[in-house]
Amino acid sequence: MRLPVALLIVLLTAHLALAYACGRAEAVPPQLAMLLVQAMAAWAVFTRYRRSPSLIRLPWLLLAVAVLMQMLWDSTNVLATVLGDTDGYLAALATVLSGLYVIPCMFMSTRSFTQHEPRAVAVLDLLLLCMVAALVYHFFTTLLSGPLAADPASIQVVVAQADAIDFSLAAMAIVRLLGARSFRWRFFYYTAGAYLLVNAIVACIYNRIEMHGLPWWAGSLIDVPHTLLVVLALRQPPRWLRSYHPSLAVSQTIASFAPILLSTMVVMLCISTSRINFVPSLLVGASAVLFYGLRVAFIQSRQIDHQRAIDQSAWRLEQQVGRDPLTGIANRTTLDKGLREALEEGRRTGRFCSLLMIDIDYFKQYNDSLGHIAGDACLVQVAGALSRSRVRVHDLVARYGGEEFAIVLIDTSREMAQEVARRLIVAIEQLQIAHPACPLGRLSISIGLAAQAEHTPVDPVSMLAEADHALYRAKRNGRNRFEAAGEDDPSASLADASSA
Numbered sequence: 001m002r003l004p005v006a007l008l009i010v011l012l013t014a015h016l017a018l019a020y021a022c023g024r025a026e027a028v029p030p031q032l033a034m035l036l037v038q039a040m041a042a043w044a045v046f047t048r049y050r051r052s053p054s055l056i057r058l059p060w061l062l063l064a065v066a067v068l069m070q071m072l073w074d075s076t077n078v079l080a081t082v083l084g085d086t087d088g089y090l091a092a093l094a095t096v097l098s099g100l101y102v103i104p105c106m107f108m109s110t111r112s113f114t115q116h117e118p119r120a121v122a123v124l125d126l127l128l129l130c131m132v133a134a135l136v137y138h139f140f141t142t143l144l145s146g147p148l149a150a151d152p153a154s155i156q157v158v159v160a161q162a163d164a165i166d167f168s169l170a171a172m173a174i175v176r177l178l179g180a181r182s183f184r185w186r187f188f189y190y191t192a193g194a195y196l197l198v199n200a201i202v203a204c205i206y207n208r209i210e211m212h213g214l215p216w217w218a219g220s221l222i223d224v225p226h227t228l229l230v231v232l233a234l235r236q237p238p239r240w241l242r243s244y245h246p247s248l249a250v251s252q253t254i255a256s257f258a259p260i261l262l263s264t265m266v267v268m269l270c271i272s273t274s275r276i277n278f279v280p281s282l283l284v285g286a287s288a289v290l291f292y293g294l295r296v297a298f299i300q301s302r303q304i305d306h307q308r309a310i311d312q313s314a315w316r317l318e319q320q321v322g323r324d325p326l327t328g329i330a331n332r333t334t335l336d337k338g339l340r341e342a343l344e345e346g347r348r349t350g351r352f353c354s355l356l357m358i359d360i361d362y363f364k365q366y367n368d369s370l371g372h373i374a375g376d377a378c379l380v381q382v383a384g385a386l387s388r389s390r391v392r393v394h395d396l397v398a399r400y401g402g403e404e405f406a407i408v409l410i411d412t413s414r415e416m417a418q419e420v421a422r423r424l425i426v427a428i429e430q431l432q433i434a435h436p437a438c439p440l441g442r443l444s445i446s447i448g449l450a451a452q453a454e455h456t457p458v459d460p461v462s463m464l465a466e467a468d469h470a471l472y473r474a475k476r477n478g479r480n481r482f483e484a485a486g487e488d489d490p491s492a493s494l495a496d497a498s499s500a
């Protein structure tokens with residue numbers, strides 16, 4: 001930091017001394033010193049660019065390009081003086097560069113720089129800014145050539161126009177500083193905003209002094225914003241910049257407002273240039289409005305796509321949360337919810353539901369003799385067979401836990417549920433899953449049945465307890481069978497399903 005500051009002091013002193021010695025601000029030697037100060041500013045910004053993480057590199061690069069364009073603009077003026085540019089080509093080129101300098105500044109102050117922004121939006125902004133640069137050039141050249149050039153009022157219009165542009169650029173950067181939530185972005189807008197503001201003030205003073213003839217020291221004014229830029233870009237950022245945190249609402253409002261600033265600024269510019277260049281101003285102004293509309297349309301369509309993707313993943317997540325990961329059927333949470341809804345529906349409509357609790361017989365022995373992997377595969381097979389054997393699509397087949405399953409049969413009477421239970425026992429038999437440790441030699445299930453009645457509570461716990469109790473009886477009574485709750489009388493006990 002010490003070396004650049006020392007160099008800067010040498011250059012600033014040299015500028016003043018050379019201007020004093022030459023007696024003119026526009027003399028070539030002092031202007032060369034000024035160009036070196038600008039080169040230092042571009043180098044300082046470029047150093048920041050190289051040190052920044054990739055997401056924030058582009059704005060620093062744009063700021064460096066803006067300084068380089070100013071440098072190019074001043075170099076063209078120096079060259080015109082050295083060559084004694086009689087045809088005014090170099091002066092015209094300087095005017096073009098003064099217009100182009102606006103582009104990177106506007107771009108860095110109005111872009112959102114988010115990765116989600118569609119590429120088409122960046123292209124539209126760039127296109128609009130190129131049109132603005134062309135308009136500014138056209139406007140300046142019309143005013144400064146031909147009959148209007150002799151009129152002092154023309155010069156005043158150009159100066160006022162330039163001031164309006166410079167102060168708007170500074171204002172845009174400062175507004176972005178107030179809305180930046182990340183410290184790195186705040187630091188960028190702080191540096192850019194301070195530079196653009198001082199640049200606008202200096203240009204405003206310089207242009208007004210120039211109208212009455214420049215004193216020898218006036219050129220040093222142009223060094224001020226560039227000196228500031230070197231100091232700000234190389235120095236440690238001030239502390240308040242770290243502690244300032246805009247709220248999310250403020251930050252979002254400013255970020256979404258930035259593109260409107262660009263269009264508004266272009267339309268205002270077009271209104272003021274339309275007095276001299278009516279058709280080009282009208283074209284650029286209309287494009288600003290049209291491009292803003294297109295930008296909103298592009299962003300909205302991208303947001304609809306994002307929303308759709310979010311909805312899909314939320315739906316997938318919901319499915320996963322309510323599913324048993326091994327068998328893919330509903331899990332205990334979904335069962336509780338589905339059973340409660342079925343009970344409420346039954347109570348409201350009088351179309352009662354039934355519940356089957358299903359348990360695989362001797363499953364511990366199955367695991368012990370064939371291993372847990374085979375046990376898992378067996379659970380998947382049983383779950384598939386139960387799902388295929390349900391009566392209605394709305395019937396809920398769930399894994400209750402371990403080797404226990406449950407089925408909620410909507411609008412199903414006790415008699416119909418008994419019929420379903422019988423069918424399920426047969427369906428598992430038909431799977432013909434060998435079970436060496438089972439007396440039957442193949443896998444079987446036992447079922448406990450509970451049917452909803454007028455008095456059944458809507459809370460699923462009591463119905464689950466009833467069905468579980470019936471299941472316990474089915475196990476006790478020999479397995480491979482079903483029992484219905486409330487039929488404790490052995491004569492009412494339902495027959496072995498295989499004999500049904």
Ligand SMILES: Nc1nc2c(ncn2[C@@H]2O[C@H](COP(=O)(O)OP(=O)(O)OP(=O)(O)O)[C@@H](O)[C@H]2O)c(=O)[nH]1
Pocket residue numbers: 326359360361362363364365367371372373374375376379401402403475479
């Ligand atoms: N492979 C596998 N086994 C499981 C899983 N969940 C529970 N089990 C096993 O299931 C067996 C259940 O055993 P028990 O509760 O004694 O019941 P059972 O052997 O079927 O006897 P009964 O129900 O009386 O016929 C235990 O050995 C558990 O380890 C699972 O996800 N995968």
